[in-house]
Amino acid sequence: MRRSRAAAVGALTLSLALTMAACGGGSSGTEGSNEQPKTLTYWASNQGANLEVDKKVLQPELDKFEKETGIEVKLEVVPWADLLNRILTATTSGQGPDVLNIGNTWSASLQSSGALLPWDAKNFEAIGGKDRFVRSALGSTGVQGQDPAAVPLYSMAYALYYNKKMFADAGIEKPPATWEELAETGRKLSEDGKWGLGAEGSNLSNNIHQVFVLAKQHGADFFTPEGKADFTSDGAVAAVKQYVDLMAKDKIIAPGNAEYAQNQSLSDFAKDKTAMVLWQTASATFKTQGMNEDEWGVAPAPVQSGEPGQGTATNSMVAGINMAVFKNTKNIAGAKTFVKFMTSDEEQIILNKAYGSIPPVKAAQQDPAVDTPSLTVLRETLATRAAALPQVPEESQFETVVGTAVEELFADAGIEKPPATWEELAETGRKLSEAGKWGLGADGSNLSNNLHQVFVLAKQHGADFFTPDGKSDFTSDGAVAAVKQYVDLMAKDKIIAPGNAEYAQNQSLSDFAKDKTAMVLWQTASATFKTQGMNEDEWGVAPAPVQSGEPGQGTATNSMVAGINMAVFKNTKNIDGAKKFVKFMTSDEEQIILNKAYGSIPPVKAAQQDPAFDTPSLTVLRETLATSAAALPQVPEESQFETVVGTAVKELFADAAAGRPVTTESVRDKLEKAQQQMPKK
Structure with a gap:
């Protein structure tokens, strides 16, 4: 899967960054300077519901700090997905903020880079002393026995x-x-x-x-x-x-x-x-x-x-956020003053109350704002039943x-396996339809595709759209049930996006390739997926659903016999050439070339024996054609049938997309109107 490969690359990147940092890429052993005493840059972690919430919480406090000290703090709230990589890049490039938030579990890893200011006794004294902080919070500030690499800011459990x-x-x-x-x-x-x-x-x-x-x-x-x-x-x-x-x-x-x-x-x-x-x-x-x-x-x-x-x-685990200072800051005095401000009793109460976290500063924990039922559970957890993650240099790689x-x-x-029945399809689709993604794709304005789907469903309901003597029969109970079941995938089951009602140009295949849709019912889609950038191991192919049991004949039909035929106009002025061209296009060699390119199945027996068509995808399609597919009605009115019934389904999808009810009666009414447009016999 593409996601897994990306994650593996990310792990390698982190490993290399940590190795470089451990080799001294961060900064020298000295503290920073005071070349820029009037400004600080601050990377805050995303603690609120979104980045804007953090800005609303933090900016008033930063303005207060500037008013008290004359130091402007330039804030950037960094999403969690980016924070560690941003910090690692800064430790190796030397181009980082003055002050930053870090996940407390990263303390030992970042400490090994040598880029962060050690909080020795002198530095702790500058912010009010080490004994102001809760012991459990100090336990996640770096390797035991070394000066902490950061100061506790927010505690959590x-x-x-x-x-x-x-x-x-x-x-x-x-x-x-x-x-x-x-x-x-x-x-x-x-x-x-x-x-x-x-x-x-x-x-x-x-x-x-x-x-x-x-x-x-x-x-x-x-x-x-x-x-x-x-x-x-x-x-x-x-x-x-x-x-x-x-x-x-x-x-x-x-x-x-x-x-x-x-x-x-x-x-x-x-x-x-x-x-x-x-x-x-x-x-x-x-x-x-x-x-x-x-x-x-x-x-x-x-x-x-x-x-x-x-x-x-x-x-x-002992959860929390620590505050660190890059050693190469050009405002070391201001950075320490800012850490002192942010860990003061007053600010600890304001900030931790805003975020629903626990102050790691002892005095601030006595405030009534922290004495809520929720925070009591968290405080007791931290005090009696929480354990710190390993404080080892490799901790961030471990994560x-x-x-x-x-x-x-x-x-x-x-999802363990693809659905085999329509009931399973709806259930699986509902699981996959969330967060802007959908279980099933459809081209609701593609008349032919609509017709193909409801023809198969009608077979499964024991119905045909034509009588044995060739008369149209669009309003039988089975035909109505078939159309309603298909449209209900959007109207009732809510597994097809309403916007698919407008699709007519294979957009559902594009959505599938972009991970917007999890399933499609389609003929030989593999070639399209490849042209849209997918690798063959990123999709699977299974037989189309049936009502129950296994695909087969009659009510177990699960496909129409799809395909493309080649024809010659009788009035051609090159009949010999036309026949030779048809012979050429249906030759074994060309059949292999063309059907391989399109991901379809050669209708020529000899060409089907080529290894190119012995893929898992085409095996499913070959078996479907051989055992569980039925031909559409071979009647003179077939193209009109596709148009009028396909349009009826299109209109019903439009109703479903607009939130209008799709009922058995409304389906029957659409099919009745479609039948009235057919030639009388």
Whole structure:
């Protein structure tokens, strides 16, 4: 998959950057200068619901700092997806900010670069002293025994957030305390398009946080006491499997969450689409998304059994944000003054209250603003049952490579196999239709394609659009049911994007190639996908759906006999040449060349034996033609049939796209009008 290859490249980039940084690419051992005493640049991490929220929170405080000191702070809020790479680039180039936020788990990795100011006793004294900070927060500021590489700014811990209304509607009285209870509760809540648990399967850091805690609960660590990577111990493997199995086995996480990386699971929670999330200090985000504080509850994250505590009863990593200073700053005095300001009691209360996090400064924790039920759970978790991620130089690489492994496993877990029946197609499509992506593509204004789909569905409903003596019969119960079932994929099942009602030029294939649509029902689409930049291993081909059972003849038909024929006008002035041209085009050699180019199947027997047509895709199509396809009616009025019935389906798709009801009666009415346009017999 393209996503997996990109992740692997990212892991390699990080590895190289860290190696270069460790070799002294950052800066010298001296502190910076005071050449530019009136300005500072500051990279803040994205703590709010979006970047604009962070700017609204931070800018007034930066203005206050400028008023007090005369130092202008130039703010940039950096998304989490970019932050670590931006920092690593800065450590090697020397072109970074003066002050920056870092994930506390990166402290040891960035410390090894030598680019950050060490917070020795003198520097801590300049900001009010080291003993102002909570011990657990200081434990994630760098390698033990060395001067910290950063100062704690925001403290966080993981907890289980649950939607009170969804719990009450399902008759669930209390949040789960163990993983077994979580799976059981999640199954009760996973129905009617809603899901028990949300996750961010493409958020590498979040993946690591979850499996690190689970590994602790399984008695394992991802590093040995000597600091060597140990990712394949039984406990580590069990931890990763248990987390991914919440989607793969327990089916309580929506498959679409495998793609989430930008807090979409929190949005789903706020919209009553997901009943639970395991998150750090999510309250502020829920408020910005319109929830009232009495609409969610907070409970300790699950353990394997018993009560949360230390060792195998750990239920959170020590989460948080640290503040660091680049040693090569041209305003070292201003940078320290800014860190002192941001970690002052007053600012700690303001900032952590805004973000719903916990102040790592002891005095600020005494403020009533921090004494909420939500934060009480988080404070107790940090104090009694949280463990720091490994403070080793390779920690950021660890997050990347193991986080990517979990991401890929989530991608594999999302959908196990293609649907074989229309019911399965609708169910699978609903799982895939979220976050601006859709389960199925269609060309709703393509009259021929419309006709082909409803012809097959009519066969499956035991109907034909023509009687045995060639009279049109568009309004039989089976024909009406066929058209309604096809249009209902948009109108009722909501797995086709409304905009597809206007598609007529293969746009659904373009959407598929751009990862906007997960499935299409099409004839020999492989060549088109290749021309649109897809590799052949990026799509699969399966038989088109049936109502039940296996494809075959009669009501188990799953395709019309599609193809292109070659004809000669009788009045041609070169009849011999025309026949020779047809002979040439249908020769074994040309049949192989042409059908290979178009991804179609040669109708010439000998050409079908060529290895070029022995691909998985074409094998499915060959078997379909041989065993479960039916020819469209071979009647003189066939082209009119395609036009009038294809148009009826097009108009019904337009109704569905506009939100107008598509009923059995409205379908029958459209087909009646179509039949009236056919020649009378």
